[in-house]
Amino acid sequence: MAEFWDSNHDALRQLGAAMSAPDxxxxxxxxxxxxxxxxxxxxxxxxxxxxxxxxLRQEVYLRVYEAARREIxxxxxxxxxxxxxxxxxxRLRKENVIAIDAVSDLETLNLTRDEPGPDRNAIARDELRRxxxxxxxxxxxxxxxxxxxRVEGLSRRAVAERLGITEDTVAEHLSNGMRALANLxxxxxQELRRSK
Amino acid sequence: xxxxxxxxxxxxxxxWLASRDRxxxxxxxxxxxxxxxxxxxxxEVAYWRLxxxxxxxxxxxxxxxxxxxxxxxxxxxxxxxGRVAGTLGVAAVIGFFVLxxxxxxxxxxxxxxxxxxxxxxxxxxxxxxxxxxxxLRAVLDRSERKVVLDRGEAYFHIVHQTDRPFVVVAxxxxxxxxxTAFVLRRDEQQLKVTLIEGRARLETVGYLSSKAVDxxxxxxIIANVNRMTRTHKTSATLSENLGWRHDLLIFxxxxxxxxxxxxxxxxxxxxxxxxxxxxxxxINGTFRxxxxxxxxxxxxxxxxxxxxxxxxxxxxxx
Numbered sequence: 001m002a003e004f005w006d007s008n009h010d011a012l013r014q015l016g017a018a019m020s021a022p023d024x025x026x027x028x029x030x031x032x033x034x035x036x037x038x039x040x041x042x043x044x045x046x047x048x049x050x051x052x053x054x055x056l057r058q059e060v061y062l063r064v065y066e067a068a069r070r071e072i073x074x075x076x077x078x079x080x081x082x083x084x085x086x087x088x089x090x091r092l093r094k095e096n097v098i099a100i101d102a103v104s105d106l107e108t109l110n111l112t113r114d115e116p117g118p119d120r121n122a123i124a125r126d127e128l129r130r131x132x133x134x135x136x137x138x139x140x141x142x143x144x145x146x147x148x149x150r151v152e153g154l155s156r157r158a159v160a161e162r163l164g165i166t167e168d169t170v171a172e173h174l175s176n177g178m179r180a181l182a183n184l185x186x187x188x189x190q191e192l193r194r195s196k
Numbered sequence: 197x198x199x200x201x202x203x204x205x206x207x208x209x210x211x212w213l214a215s216r217d218r219x220x221x222x223x224x225x226x227x228x229x230x231x232x233x234x235x236x237x238x239x240e241v242a243y244w245r246l247x248x249x250x251x252x253x254x255x256x257x258x259x260x261x262x263x264x265x266x267x268x269x270x271x272x273x274x275x276x277x278g279r280v281a282g283t284l285g286v287a288a289v290i291g292f293f294v295l296x297x298x299x300x301x302x303x304x305x306x307x308x309x310x311x312x313x314x315x316x317x318x319x320x321x322x323x324x325x326x327x328x329x330x331x332l333r334a335v336l337d338r339s340e341r342k343v344v345l346d347r348g349e350a351y352f353h354i355v356h357q358t359d360r361p362f363v364v365v366a367x368x369x370x371x372x373x374x375x376t377a378f379v380l381r382r383d384e385q386q387l388k389v390t391l392i393e394g395r396a397r398l399e400t401v402g403y404l405s406s407k408a409v410d411x412x413x414x415x416x417i418i419a420n421v422n423r424m425t426r427t428h429k430t431s432a433t434l435s436e437n438l439g440w441r442h443d444l445l446i447f448x449x450x451x452x453x454x455x456x457x458x459x460x461x462x463x464x465x466x467x468x469x470x471x472x473x474x475x476x477x478x479i480n481g482t483f484r485x486x487x488x489x490x491x492x493x494x495x496x497x498x499x500x501x502x503x504x505x506x507x508x509x510x511x512x513x514x
Contacts, residue, residue, distance in 0.1 A: 028241070029248040058202035061241045128497060131256050149217070150256040153444060153484045156218055167218075175214035179206060182249035 024068060031076035032064055037187025038077075039084055046088050054183075056091075060084045134184035138177055145173040146181070202238065209242040213250060257483060257490035258497065303333040308348070311462045311486055313443060322362065323353040327381075327440050328462045328485070349381035351441055356394075378411075379438065386420040392434060443485045452477045452495070452512070463488050468511045474501060 039060060043053050063083045064073075073079035135143055148159045149170075156174075160167045212229050215221075233240050306326060308314050314326040319336050326332065330348025335341075338360075343352070345366040354362045354376055366382045376394020380387070389398055391411040398417055399408045409417060414429050429437070439446040445462075447455050453475035456467045462485040469475045477499060483491050488510070495501045495512055504511050 025240075025244055028244055033245060033248050054206075055202045058206065058238065058242060061245065062238050065237050065241050127252070127255060128258060128493065131253060135256070146253070147256075150253045153257055153442075153482070153487075155442075171211075171214045171218075174217060175207075175210040178210045178213050178246050178250050181253060182246045185249040185252055186245065 024065070027068065027072065027076075028061075028065065032061070032080060033186050035077055035080050039080060040187065042081060042084055043088075046085075047091075056084075056087065060087055063087065130185065134181055137184055138180055142173045142177045142180070145170055146177045149174065202242070205236075205238050206242045206246070208232075209239065209246050212243065213246050217250075254487060255490060255493055257487050258493040303335045303344075305331070305333050307331045310464055313440070313485070320357065320360075321355040323351075325351040325441055327351075345380055345382050347382055349379065349440075351377070351379050351438065353377045386418055388416065388418050390416040390429065390434065390437065392438070439482070440485060444482055445485055446482045447479050449478050449480060451475065452479060452499075455479055455491070456512070459483070459485075459488060459491055462486060465508050465510060467492070468509050470511060470513050474512060474514055 036057070039057060040053070043056050043060075044050070047053060047056060060080065060083055063086075064080055067073065067079075067083070135146065138146060144163065145159055148154045148162060149156065154162065156167055156170050160170045163170070212232065216225070216229065233243060306314065306316055306324070308326045308328060308330050310329045312326070312328055312330075316324045316326070318324060318334055318341075320341060322341070324332070324334070324343065327349040330350055331346040332348075332350055333344045333346065335343075341357075341360055341362040343350075343362075343364045345364060352362075352364065356362075356376065364380060366380055366387050376396065377392040378394075378396060379390045379392065382388075389411070391413055393413055395413075396411045397408055398411060398419075409424065409426065411417065414431065414434060415426060416429050417424055417426050419425075436446040436448060445455075445458055447458075450458075452469060456469055460466045465488060467488065479494070479499070481494060483494075492503050492510060492512070496503055502513050504513070
């Protein structure tokens with residue numbers, strides 16, 4: 001999979017072309033979302049009110065999306081973090097807060113670091129471990145629904161029958177589970193999860 | 197910022213994603229989702245983020261424990277099978293049918309593509325379930341009920357009618373006449389009939405001679421041009437072989453070669469094993485018919501094999 005993406009990416013880079021919707025989506029999933037842990041770490045360092053951080057994260061994504069529609073930022077990492085810094089500065093200005101050390105540690109985040117790619121087998125193993133760890137952190141009922149649906153492969157109706165709940169309730173658990181899993185899998189820092 | 201908070205948008209996106217995860221998701225539903233996504237980039241971004249994470253969880257299928265062949269479990273399955281068979285009673289449908297059949301009434305054609313799965317209820321109430329890459333034709337008239345299996349695999353649950361036998365035809369040289377519940381699989385080289393419940397008769401009509409075999413529940417007959425072999429399957433094996441009816445492939449001491457050829461029936465992307473040693477390795481586990489990725493992960497994680505992608509092939513090697 002990675003190879004397909006890379007060649008696609010290179011072609012786009014050469015052309016400097018505006019991105020089509022599916023390309024934009026693929027770029028977002030492959031390049032932006034994996035940076036979420038770093039992004040969250042940055043936001044946490046620089047924003048006092050923890051409850052606003054998920055909103056800020058989505059605002060950063062929105063700005064990244066809008067900008068990427070015009071031109072593909074290469075590489076993604078400094079681009080995303082610069083947008084995050086600018087957002088924080090905008091917000092601080094708007095709220096008339098004097099930043100003492102906000103955005104000061106941006107440089108320490110090592111903007112352009114390119115991590116070496118581990119081999120595919122190691123990725124698969126890590127991914128499973130990560131997924132399992134994420135599952136374990138879901139609330140019990142929600143976890144049960146996700147396990148039956150994803151691990152056991154039961155249909156939604158079968159899950160509802162097995163647990164003796166309605167299909168709508170299954171959907172609700174799935175919806176909550178999907179949000180929690182997105183936070184866990186995209187790498188939200190630990191403390192933030194507890195504060196919610 | 198919009199008036200709706202990003203977390204409300206995220207909640208909405210999650211509800212969409214959760215409702216899409218449904219068997220009866222329709223074109224109309226998809227149109228509504230597309231419209232919601234087109235409303236604002238914030239909707240798209242929130243949805244993509246959740247969808248990307250949710251798609252990753254497909255790999256969790258690789259964690260599925262192989263089912264234990266414990267006595268209790270097998271016993272329960274046996275009892276269920278016995279009870280079902282008992283309720284339905286023993287039905288013997290014996291029929292004879294000329295090779296050059298001609299249908300008097302119009303036939304209805306049913307088909308599935310690679311990876312497809314379809315359930316049909318015929319006008320007489322009988323159930324027919326088509327597995328991947330399957331084509332069949334059905335004709336129900338006053339005197340006879342007939343299904344011709346042109347290719348693939350199908351599960352039949354026949355509503356018994358004494359005065360109107362149900363005949364299934366597969367291939368030019370084999371004529372099969374069955375009742376109650378059974379599975380028929382037709383490959384290029386052979387025909388496989390497995391009786392789940394009730395009783396049935398399989399007839400083979402050749403140029404010079406014909407042969408008839410009566411089947412009992414659990415009997416499996418494999419017929420090719422030269423010969424017919426009969427084996428008896430336990431109820432546990434039967435329900436494993438019917439896993440596809442729930443979009444599952446269940447492997448229990450299955451060689452990697454057999455598992456791969458099963459999985460390939462459901463996929464345009466084909467798995468290939470180059471090493472004969474690897475081909476002989478055996479595995480246990482349950483996989484979604486459409487989830488090659490989970491299987492590939494399991495071979496990497498559990499068996500420590502290497503996987504490389506070459507075009508539309510995935511090569512598994514030592």
